[in-house]
Amino acid sequence: METKKRIREQTAFLLSKGWVQYLLALLITGVALLLCLSFRTESDYHLFSFILLFVVSFLSTFLGTGPVLLASALSALAWDYFFIPPHNTFKIDRSEDILIFGLFFVIVVVSGVLTTRVRRQELLARERERKTNALFLLTRDLSKASGMDEVIRVATEGITTYFSPESVFILREGDARQGAPVGLARSGQLPESEFQIAQWVFTHSRKAGTFTSQPFDSRYTWYPLTGSRLNPGVVALVREHPFETELNTFWEAFITLASNAIEREFLAESAQMVRFLHESDRLYKTLFNSISHELRIPVATIMGASDTMANTTVPRKMQTALSREIFTASLRLNRLIENLLNMSRIESGHITPRTNWHDINDLINKVAGDLADELKPFSLKVEIVEEMPLVKMDFGLMEQVLYNLVYNATQYAPPASEITIRCHYLHGNLVLEVCDQGPGFPENELRDIFRKFYRGKGSHTGGLGLGLSIVKGFVSAHNGTISAANRPGGGAVFTLIIPSERPDITGWSSPLNTE
Numbered sequence: 001m002e003t004k005k006r007i008r009e010q011t012a013f014l015l016s017k018g019w020v021q022y023l024l025a026l027l028i029t030g031v032a033l034l035l036c037l038s039f040r041t042e043s044d045y046h047l048f049s050f051i052l053l054f055v056v057s058f059l060s061t062f063l064g065t066g067p068v069l070l071a072s073a074l075s076a077l078a079w080d081y082f083f084i085p086p087h088n089t090f091k092i093d094r095s096e097d098i099l100i101f102g103l104f105f106v107i108v109v110v111s112g113v114l115t116t117r118v119r120r121q122e123l124l125a126r127e128r129e130r131k132t133n134a135l136f137l138l139t140r141d142l143s144k145a146s147g148m149d150e151v152i153r154v155a156t157e158g159i160t161t162y163f164s165p166e167s168v169f170i171l172r173e174g175d176a177r178q179g180a181p182v183g184l185a186r187s188g189q190l191p192e193s194e195f196q197i198a199q200w201v202f203t204h205s206r207k208a209g210t211f212t213s214q215p216f217d218s219r220y221t222w223y224p225l226t227g228s229r230l231n232p233g234v235v236a237l238v239r240e241h242p243f244e245t246e247l248n249t250f251w252e253a254f255i256t257l258a259s260n261a262i263e264r265e266f267l268a269e270s271a272q273m274v275r276f277l278h279e280s281d282r283l284y285k286t287l288f289n290s291i292s293h294e295l296r297i298p299v300a301t302i303m304g305a306s307d308t309m310a311n312t313t314v315p316r317k318m319q320t321a322l323s324r325e326i327f328t329a330s331l332r333l334n335r336l337i338e339n340l341l342n343m344s345r346i347e348s349g350h351i352t353p354r355t356n357w358h359d360i361n362d363l364i365n366k367v368a369g370d371l372a373d374e375l376k377p378f379s380l381k382v383e384i385v386e387e388m389p390l391v392k393m394d395f396g397l398m399e400q401v402l403y404n405l406v407y408n409a410t411q412y413a414p415p416a417s418e419i420t421i422r423c424h425y426l427h428g429n430l431v432l433e434v435c436d437q438g439p440g441f442p443e444n445e446l447r448d449i450f451r452k453f454y455r456g457k458g459s460h461t462g463g464l465g466l467g468l469s470i471v472k473g474f475v476s477a478h479n480g481t482i483s484a485a486n487r488p489g490g491g492a493v494f495t496l497i498i499p500s501e502r503p504d505i506t507g508w509s510s511p512l513n514t515e
Helices: 002-015 018-038 045-059 065-082 095-144 148-162 192-204 245-311 316-348 360-370 395-412 467-477
Strands: 167-173 221-225 233-237 356-358 379-384 391-393 418-426 429-435 481-486 492-499
Touching: 018 045, 018 065, 045 065, 045 095, 065 095, 095 148, 095 245, 148 167, 148 233, 148 245, 167 192, 167 245, 192 221, 192 233, 221 245, 233 245, 245 316, 356 360, 356 395, 360 379, 360 395, 360 418, 391 395, 395 418, 395 429, 395 467, 395 492, 467 481, 467 492
Parallel strands: 379 418
Antiparallel strands: 167 233, 221 233, 356 391, 418 429, 429 492, 481 492
């Protein structure tokens, strides 16, 4: 297939050379004359005129008018000289022979006109096909383009290929719906005079510049980009001559496609901004309501207990209980503030783990000690494989991760149930699991539980919905992953995997079990 295509291309290239066409006309006509001479007879010389006429007609299908005229003249003169009696003279006695002699030249004129018309139609058809294919490719590329920069790049490449080597896009800025004036974004690559023309084109939605009814003093031809819902900007071309009718039609179709694609990106950005503002407003209300609720409880507890201790005489035993309430409320308030600060660190990207070698037992013991009161109604079971190696991690961040996971289990698991912490080392990774015997998660909520401010629909506990989001952020800072799933027998399991090279000196295991 490729060979045939290559042969066709080479043949078309050769036939485009004028001297090659004349040479072919001479060769084919000469061969035909030699064949006719070899079979020449006195009585059937008209037959040879038809053969030569056929050859001339055949040549007119792929050669230009000049080569065909040459072949026709040679054939007519040769037929007169070699075939019409008397031979070897140019004398013609019979009127029908004169008519046939003239047919050679009539064929040239008729075939030339028809061939020229056919070829012109063929060229127009090919040009239309090329433009249609170009529009198809542009439509495909624009539909695949993602983002404004990609759309502008595709459109600019199309303009460079088919219309002008130099073009400029200037897009709109501002949004009347938000009270911002609508205009064109300033372009540092254009002089002020050109920018003013661009602004006029954008405002009036009319083309201006060279080869237009509004020439101004510009080296560009400026066109408005018009969309169905908004005008996304303007485009300028450097042109040496006006577009012909066919090319102008092609350009209008081209610029319509580009305008629609750019408008689509503007509308997508606008819709995304609306969603962002809506989400921000929703998060603001959620955060405000949650913080108000979460702050009110410990603050009210602290104020009430403090007022009771300050203004009344209470027994020492009650003072101890009130002090414990103040301390518990302070811890809750401190945990709320820590979660907000940690979320802020994650959002800003300022978390850089300071890793060192640590014993996983120390981490679990520290968290179990901090949550001793919360774990009293539960049975904590710790399963660590023998010869568990030291783990390279940021102890502070991982302490917060494990604290949040275990604390989350205490909030949802029923009293007297078992909370399990499993730990092992697998293929260069620390694998840590926290399991409980609570209600688990609805299947449709599993993908959302690590989202910021997300709280399950059936959640009866307080909080801002930041704990698991912070866990995911701190685990990601270690280049690790965390997932949640429902246990087959009921309850939930969180599995976190953190890359950690194996040290030369392994740690030791001392299982911790507290009832």
